[in-house]
Amino acid sequence: MQRRGFIKQTGLTALGLVAAPSALAALQPYKDLVIGHGTHRYKIDMDWGALDSSKYPVNDCHEMVQDSKGRIVLLTNHTQNNVIIYDTSGKLIETWGTEFPGAHGLTLNVENGEDFLYISDNARHEVIKTTLEGQIVQVFPYPADSGKYEKPEQYIPTETAVAANGDVYVADGYGLQYIMHYNAKGELLNVFGGRGATDAHFNNAHGICIDNRDANNPSLLITARQQNSLKRFSMDGKYLERYDFPGAFICRPVIQGNQVYLATIWSGDGSEGTGFVSILDEKNRLVSAPGGCRPHYTDKGLTPMYQTVKVFQHPHDVCVDQDENLYVAQWNAGKTYPIKLIRQ
């Protein structure tokens, strides 16, 4: 999307229309697009994080988090600058990282007052913990001692979640679909999940997070992207329940307040370029779908979802800032930078 060029073009059109009977018609092109439903509606800034791609290139923009200083941290699998840090206005602050060819999952955890990043690397077949400055402090290697894998190539971690006690959960979303449960030292405590079609198994266990909305009873939310499903497990790996979102290929759950935000990479029959963003309420029901159709529940559950307006190609992650604006990182979207959605 070449927005600036377009504005210039429509600007000329608008001037041309001065002589036209209706001056109002000339104003119409500037009606801002608002996407989403109900209480979660957004205006769009397609150019939010755009940078000079000859200096700060991206391939896939996989995931984003906001750090304790309020900065937006983007992870891309371009090894010239795996990590790009912006302020919330989209201004570049700094970049680092050249050794994460398969940079995919990005989780931020505050430990003793300091921010740490957990990077799931598809190509290195391991998870790397770093400081916000890029210093590597710990590696969670291929879990040979799990007994589930024959070689590192089978293990393709996509996401991590860190519990209040420091335990680390890793989802092997592109590998054999197991969830690894480590303690903070990196000792493997438990393995659960695995590939399969039943409730307690996964097809593309792509994202994982800790659900602390019930403060006394934390649990894990894990996406089964190909199953269009979000599954809840106890912290010790017992399947509890699932929420189905037919037609929504959800990437990872991100919780802010009472809502769950999920980038939805494809929709409908899974065709290319059909993504949108899914927002769930405190009951885990889809209530707003920016870029998608209005969520509608019947006694059979959610009516199948599909894209309605072509804002996104392949949303891969949503970051929610302190003002509840969203930043959408996209996979396979022409090496474009993240899009900002401004809460209305």
Place this chain on the structure above:
Amino acid sequence: MRSVFVFLLMIPLVYGQQFNAMSEFGLAPPQLWASSQLFTDSVQVQLQLDYPDVQIRYRTDGQEVTESDALYNGPLTLTQSSQIMAKAFHPELQSSDYVSMTVDKIRYDIRTAIIQTSERPHESYKGLGPSGLVDLKRGSTAFRGNSAWMGFQTDSLQLILRLKSPLEIEEVKVGFLEDQGSWIFGPSHIVVFHKGDAVGAVLYKEAASSQAKEVALISIPIEKGTYTELSILIQPLASIPDWHDGAGTTPWLFLDEILIN
């Protein structure tokens, strides 16, 4: 006076740069459902795009849809083979790409026929087994996890079709998928036999050159006659052509349906 007016118009222009305007985005194509892509009497077609102020317009003759074409305002009942084309329009957003689907009227419902395949489909693309080839259900281009498709990697495939009772037949149709990006090619040659004699054949010359992603149907005219058993020999391309990344390897052959008329 005029320059003042121009200046006033510039204000929303500058202010508007913070967010993206409706006119910069397009609608997604409408959703399109048919009660069945194959039918003997009639078929019901539904279109939907749940977005305020959208108008869906359509044609049934495969021609490009314009703003002057028929406005969709409820399910359509079609009684003839049709190529439905539909597009969504909006006063402020750009119109959508078109969505298209072919529905074919067929003479015979042969869901009771028995069909056998000479080769086993690949473990990942077993479809519903051979009976899925006569279930009157077509597949879609999203072939992964779509049970309509049987996927084969073979240099030749023979299908034996046994009808429950004799039927007058002059045409056999074979439904296949073309998606060269996924290494799936159409058949190059199909011959229909009856009791060992060839009764019809067709060459699909475009199999090697086509770069489509579509659910296709090829017609094989056969000697008009009354048949209860036919043998259909399908020959895929011997190897993936030179222009393709997979040059020299065995292409995939994906089948979803056998029809007779």
